[in-house]
Amino acid sequence: MTMPDLNETTFLRACRGEPTDYTPVWLYRQAGRYMPEYHALKGNTPSLDFFKTPHMAAQATCDAQRILGVDAAILFADLLPILEPMGLRLDYLPGIGPKIDNPVRTSDDIDSVSVLPAREQMPYIAEAITLINQELPEDVPLIGFTGAPFTLASYAIEGQGSKNYVHAKRMMHADSSAWHTLLEKITDCVIDYGRFQIESGVAALQLFDSWIGTLSLTDYREFVFPHTKRAFTELSHAGGGEVPLIHFGTGNPALLPLMAEAGGDVLGVDWRTNLMAVWEQTGVNAVQGNLDPIILCSSVSAIESATRQILSDVDGKPGHIFNLGHGIVPETPVDHVRRLVELVHECTDRR
Secondary structure, three states, rough: OOOOOHHHHHHHHHOOOOOOOOEEEEEOOOOOOOHHHHHHHOOOOHHHHHOOOOHHHHHHHHHHHHHHHHOEOOOOOOOOOHHHOOOOOOHHHHHHHEEEEOOHHHHHHHHHHHOOHHHHHHHHHHHHHHHHHHHOOOOEEEEEEEOOHHHHHHHHHHHHOOOOOHHHHHHHOOOHHHHHHHHHHHHHHHHHHHHHHHHHHEEEEEEOOHHHOOHHHHHHHHHHHHHHHHHHHHHHHHHHHOEEEEEEOOOOOOHHHHHHHHHOOEEOOOOOOOOOHHHHHHHEEEEEEEEEEEHHHHHHHHHHHHHHHHHHHHHOOOOOEEEOOOOOOOOOOOHHHHHHHHHHHHHHOOO
16 A cells, blocks of 8 residues: 655645645644543643643644544644743743743843753653654644744743733843844754754644734844744755745734745735735745634634635635634634534535
């Protein structure tokens, strides 16, 4: 029996901007709190332990792919555990979320940030990737991911979620030298961690810049662009240069042309802008998105209408990967998510 070639799967062909028999679909947070199976698996396990237990992470990843029938799985993990080997004390507090009790605020704090090999510090990631690849259908690629330098730096500085990013922006503008020193270190870790995942067996890698929308164009170009570009440039050579890179940020559509310039084979687009307008403006080979995730909490008819509109706008252009504009929220009915996946496949079947 001939083993399927993952590089010829619908998802990876779309990442390269090639024609496909149908539009592939996967979803941010497709394994998450909206699924009963997730809660049954997690039980009372603390979140950080959940992320670090390979067989649990593997089951969460594979359960979501199986239940939804999506065209790619994404490693069940979180953006922030990469900060632990750097010397930051991370925990996930009920009702609060991630919390760092020694945030990076001074030059001495930055000097204390370590850059250590992910292979040595985060072996559970490789173990989870191995288990997932053993369990996934042979024609389903696994996506790995890491936080992008700006988002990780902001979390490290703020210490938790933020509305105004006062501490991060203060360092950026009041002590740009310290800012760039910290970003250099974090970018080194992002590159190493991304390479580690690729070497461990992921078929694509996404960089999430979840907080990037707080920035102006000027600030992005001066304080973030060089670091993000370096990350994408270095990672583009990993895996023999054959592993697609996805660049995703939210909150400020005006940044998308600069993000496209910074790097990535696929540009993720949130729901705040027209997908085709971004595609035409940036000229990227492939785009990913961009249904508003809250629509999944409404009616099936609303989901179908909004989905059909995006697909009609794209009109079968090669290089479209259907996704949400951000992650599935806990209030989402699982049946609505299943219907979305079915609908994308039904509406775009070109066989």
